Amino acid sequence: MSFLSVGIDHEHAPLDLLERATVPEEGWGKVLGALLANSNIDEAVFVSTCLRTEVYASIDRFHGAIEEITETLSHATGVSAAELGEYLTIHFDRGVASHLFSVAAGLRSAVPGEHEVLGQLRRALERADEEHAVGPELAELFRRSLAAGRRARHETAIARGTTSFAHATVQMAEIELGSSLHGAQVVVLGAGQLASGIVKSLRDAKTRVGTIWILNRTHERAVALAAEVGDDRVRVGSLEQLDAVLASSRLLITAIETTHSLLARGDIESRTDELLIVDLAMPRVVHSNVDELAPIRRLDISHLRDVIARTMAERKEAMDAASAIVDSEVEKFHEDRRSRGAAAIVGELRERLEQLRISEIERRSAEMLSLSDEQRELMQSLTRSLIAKIAHTPTVALKEAAGTDRGQRLYEATRNLFDL
Numbered sequence: 001m002s003f004l005s006v007g008i009d010h011e012h013a014p015l016d017l018l019e020r021a022t023v024p025e026e027g028w029g030k031v032l033g034a035l036l037a038n039s040n041i042d043e044a045v046f047v048s049t050c051l052r053t054e055v056y057a058s059i060d061r062f063h064g065a066i067e068e069i070t071e072t073l074s075h076a077t078g079v080s081a082a083e084l085g086e087y088l089t090i091h092f093d094r095g096v097a098s099h100l101f102s103v104a105a106g107l108r109s110a111v112p113g114e115h116e117v118l119g120q121l122r123r124a125l126e127r128a129d130e131e132h133a134v135g136p137e138l139a140e141l142f143r144r145s146l147a148a149g150r151r152a153r154h155e156t157a158i159a160r161g162t163t164s165f166a167h168a169t170v171q172m173a174e175i176e177l178g179s180s181l182h183g184a185q186v187v188v189l190g191a192g193q194l195a196s197g198i199v200k201s202l203r204d205a206k207t208r209v210g211t212i213w214i215l216n217r218t219h220e221r222a223v224a225l226a227a228e229v230g231d232d233r234v235r236v237g238s239l240e241q242l243d244a245v246l247a248s249s250r251l252l253i254t255a256i257e258t259t260h261s262l263l264a265r266g267d268i269e270s271r272t273d274e275l276l277i278v279d280l281a282m283p284r285v286v287h288s289n290v291d292e293l294a295p296i297r298r299l300d301i302s303h304l305r306d307v308i309a310r311t312m313a314e315r316k317e318a319m320d321a322a323s324a325i326v327d328s329e330v331e332k333f334h335e336d337r338r339s340r341g342a343a344a345i346v347g348e349l350r351e352r353l354e355q356l357r358i359s360e361i362e363r364r365s366a367e368m369l370s371l372s373d374e375q376r377e378l379m380q381s382l383t384r385s386l387i388a389k390i391a392h393t394p395t396v397a398l399k400e401a402a403g404t405d406r407g408q409r410l411y412e413a414t415r416n417l418f419d420l
Helices: 015-020 023-038 062-077 081-087 094-104 116-130 135-154 165-181 193-204 219-229 239-246 289-292 302-315 316-363 371-400 405-418
Strands: 004-011 041-048 053-058 088-092 186-189 210-216 234-237 251-254 277-278 297-298
Touching: 004 015, 004 062, 004 116, 004 135, 004 239, 015 081, 023 041, 023 062, 023 116, 041 062, 041 116, 041 135, 053 062, 053 094, 053 135, 062 081, 088 094, 094 116, 094 135, 094 316, 116 193, 135 316, 165 193, 165 251, 165 277, 165 297, 165 302, 186 193, 186 239, 193 210, 210 219, 210 239, 210 297, 219 234, 289 297, 297 302, 316 371, 316 405, 371 405
Parallel strands: 186 210, 186 251, 210 234, 251 277, 277 297
Antiparallel strands: 004 053, 004 088, 041 053
16 A cells, blocks of 8 residues: 655645635535545545645555546546646655655745644544544554654744744734734634634734724634633624724735635725735635725735745754654654554464464364374474474565565565465
């Protein structure tokens, strides 16, 4: 069984494609079911965030699995397989662990060391488990990646300073608005993990804002977030209140999942005072035609790059240290996997030989009726010793070659020769 990852991410694909290829969580179960319906995919975990849409799988055939995953992603997102193919990143076997561990450590994030990705990977694994789509091998890969991610953040400085999209977003808003943000009313659309980080970053920002409105589809989630934030500046409302609340607001930040636009030119074209919009939603929920309005400035994930570039420059040493931890954890994972794989085939081989030994003794039992108990025990001891000696050389060879091309050939030969 081999690992394969196929997907698109912010490092290689344009924002527009990432936006169109994002699948909301309520659709993950359907994607997982479609993946497992393919003949070359045995296990699967599906990850879909604003920065990556990826499939991690245990597979039988490499090329067949790539085609099946690409077609499944195309069907799930409505993006053609040909367009996806231009930007796909593909990792196989050992490369899958290196990639996933780096993602978990925040080394592949737009903001190095950000914490949200750990929660996203954990939720993807939980959902795959709920859908019975993941088995012990792939689940262990994800669990070890999460542990590596936690270790990288604990032992290095990669997660210090600007640690999330949320923090970087508020920093950018402070830079863009300057003193006009002080005391200003702010609207945050959404009450999920990203929105939670944004509201907390606004609460703790150097520039003290005024009222912070949380507008969300589900009132209970917004209320729970407001209680968690614990600041008397926070107010809660519904999406239907957006127009009314926005009229007196200086900043709008969107962090919500929806399939349609929530704000377009017609909704705010009568506005005369300035408004900064930071649209982090995927798909974006603010229509691009608001850019035609003079008082409006609309920014999105792509505009965070300057803030992020400074963060990356500041954390070069920490990123190198985190990379070393990732390399170490990947090597440990593969060593353990090789040991498990070798132990499994060796166990099967010895069990098969023991079955043959017992079967042959039973077949010839009538010829040994005259043997005494001592002679029978001697015969058992002798045959067990012979089996151990016969198994010794292949056992050593399988263990020493585990995880290599030679090991794979020996593995397959052992299964064929001994009908395992």
